[in-house]
Amino acid sequence: MSLRIKNIFNNKSKKLATFTTGGDPDLETSIKIIETIINNKVDIVEIGMPFSDPMADGPTIQLSSNRSIMKGTSLNDIFKISSHIRKYKEDIPIILMGYYNVIFHFGIKNFVNKCVESGIDGLIIVDLQPEEDSDLYDKLKLQNINLIRLITPTTDKERLKLILNNASGFLYYVTITGITGQHSANMEELKKSINLIKSFSNLPIMAGFGIKDANDVKKICQIADGAVVGSSIVKIIEQNLSNKNKILELVDKFTKNLISGTKL
Amino acid sequence: MKTKNSYKQLPDEKGYFGKFGGRYVSETLMPLILEVEKEYNKIKNDNQFQNELKYYLKNYIGRPSPLLFAERITENLGGPKIYFKRDELNHTGAHKINNCMGQILLAKRMGKKRIIAETGAGQHGVATATVCALFGLPCIIYMGEKDIKRQSPNVFRMKLLGAEIRSVSTGSKSLKDAMNEALRDWVTNVRNTFYIIGTAAGPHPYPAMVRDFQSIIGKEVREQIIKAENKLPNLLMACIGGGSNAIGLFHEFLDDKDVEMIGIEAAGHGLNSSKHAASLTGGEPGVLHGNKTYLLQSNEGQIEEAHSISAGLDYPGIGPEHSYLFEEKRIAYMSATDAEAIEAFQYCCKLEGIIPALEPAHALAVLIKIAKNYSKDNIIIMNMCGRGDKDIFTVAEELKIKL
Numbered sequence: 001m002s003l004r005i006k007n008i009f010n011n012k013s014k015k016l017a018t019f020t021t022g023g024d025p026d027l028e029t030s031i032k033i034i035e036t037i038i039n040n041k042v043d044i045v046e047i048g049m050p051f052s053d054p055m056a057d058g059p060t061i062q063l064s065s066n067r068s069i070m071k072g073t074s075l076n077d078i079f080k081i082s083s084h085i086r087k088y089k090e091d092i093p094i095i096l097m098g099y100y101n102v103i104f105h106f107g108i109k110n111f112v113n114k115c116v117e118s119g120i121d122g123l124i125i126v127d128l129q130p131e132e133d134s135d136l137y138d139k140l141k142l143q144n145i146n147l148i149r150l151i152t153p154t155t156d157k158e159r160l161k162l163i164l165n166n167a168s169g170f171l172y173y174v175t176i177t178g179i180t181g182q183h184s185a186n187m188e189e190l191k192k193s194i195n196l197i198k199s200f201s202n203l204p205i206m207a208g209f210g211i212k213d214a215n216d217v218k219k220i221c222q223i224a225d226g227a228v229v230g231s232s233i234v235k236i237i238e239q240n241l242s243n244k245n246k247i248l249e250l251v252d253k254f255t256k257n258l259i260s261g262t263k264l
Numbered sequence: 265m266k267t268k269n270s271y272k273q274l275p276d277e278k279g280y281f282g283k284f285g286g287r288y289v290s291e292t293l294m295p296l297i298l299e300v301e302k303e304y305n306k307i308k309n310d311n312q313f314q315n316e317l318k319y320y321l322k323n324y325i326g327r328p329s330p331l332l333f334a335e336r337i338t339e340n341l342g343g344p345k346i347y348f349k350r351d352e353l354n355h356t357g358a359h360k361i362n363n364c365m366g367q368i369l370l371a372k373r374m375g376k377k378r379i380i381a382e383t384g385a386g387q388h389g390v391a392t393a394t395v396c397a398l399f400g401l402p403c404i405i406y407m408g409e410k411d412i413k414r415q416s417p418n419v420f421r422m423k424l425l426g427a428e429i430r431s432v433s434t435g436s437k438s439l440k441d442a443m444n445e446a447l448r449d450w451v452t453n454v455r456n457t458f459y460i461i462g463t464a465a466g467p468h469p470y471p472a473m474v475r476d477f478q479s480i481i482g483k484e485v486r487e488q489i490i491k492a493e494n495k496l497p498n499l500l501m502a503c504i505g506g507g508s509n510a511i512g513l514f515h516e517f518l519d520d521k522d523v524e525m526i527g528i529e530a531a532g533h534g535l536n537s538s539k540h541a542a543s544l545t546g547g548e549p550g551v552l553h554g555n556k557t558y559l560l561q562s563n564e565g566q567i568e569e570a571h572s573i574s575a576g577l578d579y580p581g582i583g584p585e586h587s588y589l590f591e592e593k594r595i596a597y598m599s600a601t602d603a604e605a606i607e608a609f610q611y612c613c614k615l616e617g618i619i620p621a622l623e624p625a626h627a628l629a630v631l632i633k634i635a636k637n638y639s640k641d642n643i644i645i646m647n648m649c650g651r652g653d654k655d656i657f658t659v660a661e662e663l664k665i666k667l
Contacts, residue, residue, distance in 0.1 A: 052435065052566040053552060055447045056290045062434060074564050100288055101551040105565030127288045127551070131278065152292040154454055159295060177292050178452040 279468020
């Protein structure tokens with residue numbers, strides 16, 4: 001397991017992870033946004049690798065992905081961002097999140113090498129389930145990089161066992177059946193699902209999808225080990241494209257607020 | 265891998281045709297897709313299901329579709345005997361409904377209460393809306409904004425049939441993006457919704473299931489040509505977007521090693537331009553819409569926009585079985601440009617009195633070119649997979665004729 005991920009979960013405090021698309025609105029600002037987030041003591045940063053056809057994402061992240069591609073963001077640029085963030089903050093876990101084609105096309109071996117070079121701790125690949133992930137998993141494991149597995153409200157007990165077999169780092173629980181940035185989860189159902197997973201695994205569980213503000217973070221943190229917020233941050237970028245300083249200012253304010261949701 | 269001397273045993277249990285296919289979807293969809301596979305495996309050998317399907321194929325769709333000896337085209341080309349498999353005579357005017365009928369019967373059996381589908385040319389949308397009306401299920405069709413404009417007659421037909429059309433304005437605003445939106449809907453409404461995918465692509469078991477429902481085309485052809493000529497054809501031809509009509513015709517003959525096959529992709533403005541839809545000749549292997557297959561993509565693995573005058577071929581991917589048969593060299597893949605298709609379209613109208621859809625017009629364009637390589641005692645069968653009523657506005661515009 002990645003040491004950084006392991007260390008972060010060494011204490012019982014609730015965790016906050018943020019998602020932003022790498023290269024949105026541009027390379028430099030994208031780095032500054034993540035630095036701003038880190039300055040507010042966020043626990044984990046997820047960097048999105050833009051893809052032309054993000055099937056699991058709602059309009060906000062679709063547009064963000066598209067903006068980044070239009071700016072010419074390459075996978076090598078994403079690794080530049082990661083390397084920079086790694087230098088900026090030695091101990092923060094960095095997770096790359098995205099879709100399989102970008103990695104497959106880059107070449108799995110090449111991709112894993114670049115992950116090692118740029119200090120990546122984990123990967124979340126939305127369209128790659130245990131049935132198909134062994135090529136990537138085997139190479140990541142040799143480098144102690146975690147392939148973070150996704151569990152959803154439709155995952156049954158049988159699949160849960162399959163997913164937990166080889167799972168490492170933490171588990172990502174998708175709180176709703178749906179895409180990113182939409183409605184919020186039903187807390188009663190969420191509680192049942194998290195309890196079920198906990199009865200099979202000791203891994204920490206981060207919950208994501210539809211978590212919009214500090215209030216949502218607070219609710220989620222009463223049930224899971226932490227919350228992931230993406231679309232709400234990306235929305236700040238979308239609404240302030242002409243004023244990059246304002247983006248940083250608002251992200252700073254918003255992250256502070258989100259963090260307050262983790263203090264129960 | 266293929267069993268000894270057979271191409272017809274694929275996919276394997278993980279849904280692979282060689283190295284193509286598989287299941288690349290969100291975890292949310294996995295349990296449902298596994299359930300679809302389980303139910304599909306059951307109905308394959310279920311007499312009650314198969315008899316019900318047969319009943320509707322015959323009485324509702326009008327199968328078997330005729331196999332026509334195209335006399336005037338044969339005479340005009342002066343070489344091999346040309347036959348058309350007349351799947352454009354099916355109810356709703358294309359081969360698409362063969363598959364929709366099979367899938368909706370499966371959806372009903374699984375107790376699903378809501379149907380979604382994507383459409384490009386609108387033929388699959390119309391076919392889905394039709395079977396939904398027949399069985400009284402609500403139907404939502406995702407269609408790219410660009411396609412809604414160029415296929416307005418089909419949009420109106422779908423509305424008449426009671427379907428709700430959702431316009432997709434993301435990305436290239438055509439078939440690929442409609443499929444993205446349909447997948448987003450499915451993931452959101454996974455528990456009550458069945459997704460009727462229109463082509464032989466997507467996560468396993470869709471490529472195999474769609475192929476099986478379409479393979480009625482090739483099975484009928486075998487009987488019909490033996491009856492008419494007492495021998496097998498030398499060459500089979502069909503156009504390819506995702507490739508469902510082509511695999512439907514070809515699959516039955518894959519192990520007949522003397523039967524040659526050509527799939528025709530859309531070359532748009534030409535293969536050397538960036539505006540075409542020839543995934544095999546101009547693409548590389550990748551992962552999109554649930555399967556590993558040949559895709560048009562950039563150096564960064566971003567999916568590129570396809571282009572074809574025919575909305576039904578305007579897709580940057582292709583079914584995984586075609587990718588496999590391409591690499592195995594069992595099927596040859598060629599292409600025809602927009603201009604060549606328009607020419608073949610008019611040729612067919614004048615010589616045979618058949619207004620073909622722009623999709624099979626691509627296949628015909630290549631047929632016209634290569635017929636001279638075959639002798640008079642050879643037989644070529646082309647799948648006339650759709651009729652061209654939907655395309656008359658596009659063709660008129662191309663010919664600069666005001667309607």
